[in-house]
Amino acid sequence: MKAFRDVVNYRRAVRKYDKDYAYDADVVTQALELATLAPNSSNMQLWEFHRVRSPEMLEKMKECCLGQNAAKTANELIVFVTAPQKWRQRAEMNAKVIRNAFASKPNTPEHVFAYYEKDMPFLYGGEGLIEYKGLDGEAGQELRRNDVRVILNKSAALAAMTFMYALAEKEYDSCPMEGFEENEIKSILNLTKEAEVCMVVSCGKRLPEGVYGPRLRVDLSDVVKEH
Amino acid sequence: MKAFRDVVNYRRAVRKYDKDYAYDADVVTQALELATLAPNSSNMQLWEFHRVRSPEMLEKMKECCLGQNAAKTANELIVFVTAPQKWRQRAEMNAKVIRNAFASKPNTPEHVFAYYEKDMPFLYGGEGLIEYKGLDGEAGQELRRNDVRVILNKSAALAAMTFMYALAEKEYDSCPMEGFEENEIKSILNLTKEAEVCMVVSCGKRLPEGVYGPRLRVDLSDVVKEH
Numbered sequence: 001m002k003a004f005r006d007v008v009n010y011r012r013a014v015r016k017y018d019k020d021y022a023y024d025a026d027v028v029t030q031a032l033e034l035a036t037l038a039p040n041s042s043n044m045q046l047w048e049f050h051r052v053r054s055p056e057m058l059e060k061m062k063e064c065c066l067g068q069n070a071a072k073t074a075n076e077l078i079v080f081v082t083a084p085q086k087w088r089q090r091a092e093m094n095a096k097v098i099r100n101a102f103a104s105k106p107n108t109p110e111h112v113f114a115y116y117e118k119d120m121p122f123l124y125g126g127e128g129l130i131e132y133k134g135l136d137g138e139a140g141q142e143l144r145r146n147d148v149r150v151i152l153n154k155s156a157a158l159a160a161m162t163f164m165y166a167l168a169e170k171e172y173d174s175c176p177m178e179g180f181e182e183n184e185i186k187s188i189l190n191l192t193k194e195a196e197v198c199m200v201v202s203c204g205k206r207l208p209e210g211v212y213g214p215r216l217r218v219d220l221s222d223v224v225k226e227h
Numbered sequence: 228m229k230a231f232r233d234v235v236n237y238r239r240a241v242r243k244y245d246k247d248y249a250y251d252a253d254v255v256t257q258a259l260e261l262a263t264l265a266p267n268s269s270n271m272q273l274w275e276f277h278r279v280r281s282p283e284m285l286e287k288m289k290e291c292c293l294g295q296n297a298a299k300t301a302n303e304l305i306v307f308v309t310a311p312q313k314w315r316q317r318a319e320m321n322a323k324v325i326r327n328a329f330a331s332k333p334n335t336p337e338h339v340f341a342y343y344e345k346d347m348p349f350l351y352g353g354e355g356l357i358e359y360k361g362l363d364g365e366a367g368q369e370l371r372r373n374d375v376r377v378i379l380n381k382s383a384a385l386a387a388m389t390f391m392y393a394l395a396e397k398e399y400d401s402c403p404m405e406g407f408e409e410n411e412i413k414s415i416l417n418l419t420k421e422a423e424v425c426m427v428v429s430c431g432k433r434l435p436e437g438v439y440g441p442r443l444r445v446d447l448s449d450v451v452k453e454h
Contacts, residue, residue, distance in 0.1 A: 001228035004396040008261045008389060032451050034235045036444055038388065039403050045445050050452045057454040090445070097443055146373040151405065153377050154384040154425065158403075161265065161388035162235060169231040176266050176385075178378065189454065198381065216324055217263055218272050218317070224259050225277045227284040227416065 007169045012211045014173035015069040017204025023075050025053065028203055031166030032078070038162040040155035042120060044090040047156045047198075049163075050079040050189050057188070064184045065200060070175035074202035079189060080160045082152035082196045087124035091116045124148065149196060156198035164201065173206040234396045239438045241400035242296040244431025250302050252280065255430055258393035259305070265389040267382035269347060271317045274383045274425075276390075277306040277416050284415070291411045292427060297402035301429035306416060307387045309379035309423045314351035318343045351375065376423060383425035391428060400433040 002010070032049050040047065052061045053076040061079070065071035095116035102108040164174045177200045185197050229237070259276050267274065279288045280303040288306070292298035322343035329335040391401045404427045412424050 001230055003228055004231070004234060004393055005257075005261060007231060008264050008393075011264075011266070013266060030232075033447060034232060036447060036450050037235050037238075037442065039238070039240060039391070041405055043443060045450070047450065048452055049450055050454060052454045054454060093445070094443065097440070101440065146376070149373070150376055150380050153381050154405070157381040157384035158388045161385045162392075164266070165389075165392065166231055166235075178268055178381070189452075213324070213328065215264070216270060216321065218320070220260060220263060223263050223272070223275055225275055225416075227277060227279045227281060 002169055004165075007165050010171065011164055011168040011174070012206075012215070013070065013175045014202075014204070014206040014210040015175060015212060016207045016210035017073040017075060017173065017202075018207045019073060021205035023205060025076070027167065027170045027172050028076055028078070031163050031170075031172075034166045035159040035163040038155075038158040040158060041151050042115070043094055044087060044120065044124075044155075046083045046086055046090060046124075046152055047159055048081045048083050048195070049159065050081060050191075052077045052079065052189075060188050061185065061200075064181045064188065065177055065202075066179055066181065068177060068179065070177055070202050071200070073204065074175075075204040076202070078160075078163065078201045078203065079185060080156045080163075080198045080201065081189075081191060082149075082156055082198055083192075083194075084124060084148060084152060085192050085194045087120065091120040091124070094120075153196065153198045160199045160201055167203060171205075173204055173210070175202045176200075177202065229396055231392075234392050237398065238391055238395035238401070239433075239442070240297065240402040241429075241431070241433040241437040242402060242439060243434045243437035244300040244302060244400065244429075245434045246300060246302075246431075248432035250432060252303070254394065254397045254399050255303055255305070258390050258397075258399075261393045262386040262390040265382075265385040267385060268378050269342070270321055271314060271347065271351075271382075273310045273313055273317060273351075273379055274386055275308045275310050275422070276386065277308060277418075279304045279306065279416075287415050288412065288427075291408045291415065292404055292429075293406050293408065295404060295406065297404055297429050298427070300431065301402075302431040303429070305387075305390065305428045305430065306412060307383045307390075307425045307428065308416075308418060309376075309383055309425055310419075310421075311351060311375060311379060312419050312421045314347065318347040318351070321347075380423065380425045387426045387428055394430060398432075400431055400437070402429045403427075404429065 052058055061077050062071045167174050180200055182197045279285055288304050289298045325340060394401050407427055409424050
């Protein structure tokens with residue numbers, strides 16, 4: 001077993017993978033399972049993890065990654081995607097659990113149920129943030145859309161981070177990428193219009209030269225502020 | 228030592244903490260250090276972790292968290308914040324390392340240096356994405372601002388996730404929150420105009436009733452898609 005500190009220290013962005021390594025795809029399978037246990041906004045789980053490993057699809061996807069070294073020699077690419085179109089199913093799933101939990105308590109106040117039955121439809125379903133922020137028309141629509149984008153991308157990032165540590169614990173490697181042809185990826189993976197590509201994570205076993213130099217971090221005092 | 232699987236399984240959103248527990252703030256200090264090692268967009272490290280633990284500040288911050296149970300009994304609140312205003316310093320720091328690495332190779336093509344000397348200023352410094360997306364005026368400005376927001380929030384989320392697992396390994400608990408009075412928090416913490424609050428994470432030691440029921444996840448087949 002590795003201490004989590006060692007897992008974090010082991011993980012580096014790897015840009016060249018060992019094609020001769022006896023790569024075990026089950027390590028990735030298990031890491032993806034753990035990624036589904038990441039915390040996420042209101043437990044709406046509005047994410048999908050697209051695992052690309054067939055040679056043809058991998059070739060296409062690597063082209064979408066703008067020729068980045070981090071993609072070129074990867075055994076697999078995992079595309080972490082937002083899935084706002086699933087909001088209704090997810091809200092209903094959560095609402096049902098809460099209704100069941102309070103089924104024997106007929107005097108439960110309605111606000112207990114409001115979160116998934118009113119607030120989530122308000123946020124994801126339409127005009128929510130427009131009213132909330134006191135804006136209307138196209139400006140409001142755009143604001144709502146962008147606030148939801150931020151929320152969904154944060155949750156997908158939490159899953160991607162979980163995934164990368166799960167790999168690192170097994171001394172498998174990864175590189176998170178944000179530079180890609182998003183529309184091309186959406187077309188290749190057959191994603192819906194609403195979906196957004198949060199991150200593409202390449203996977204494999206590092207070669208020593210796949211890590212570009214020592215880690216570079218600013219002073220802790222520039223990041224951690226005490227109050 | 229815990230397997231990472233056990234760390235992930237241990238971590239739950241905790242909404243009631245044990246005020247009588249012999250809480251050791253060093254566990255949080257060390258977890259924050261590890262969080263700075265999270266991957267982040269272009270290694271720009273445009274984040275700050277505001278640690279709120281003085282009784283007066285904690286009281287104010289809890290009010291900003293809209294009376295959420297997850298904040299009320301916490302020993303500390305960590306505010307993960309984006310720091311776009313630091314882009315120039317960070318780009319220069321990274322550029323210098325690359326210039327030094329290639330100092331003995333006078334024929335290095337300029338594109339090797341372009342990433343931090345041209346592309347990052349292009350993205351963070353001003354008109355970048357406007358030109359890139361072929362838009363101008365206010366619409367372009369807004370688009371750029373929102374794309375940068377997404378990028379920065381993703382990176383801050385990667386750090387927050389790292390932090391929560393570092394706590395979980397030590398059987399310390401957390402709850403990530405996205406519902407808060409952002410402007411109030413920015414005022415209390417004296418943040419710059421450009422900063423955004425990505426997430427507030429409460430910390431403490433769980434009480435059994437602090438975990439609301441068993442974990443609820445959709446079928447893996449609804450999340451992991453094979454290509």
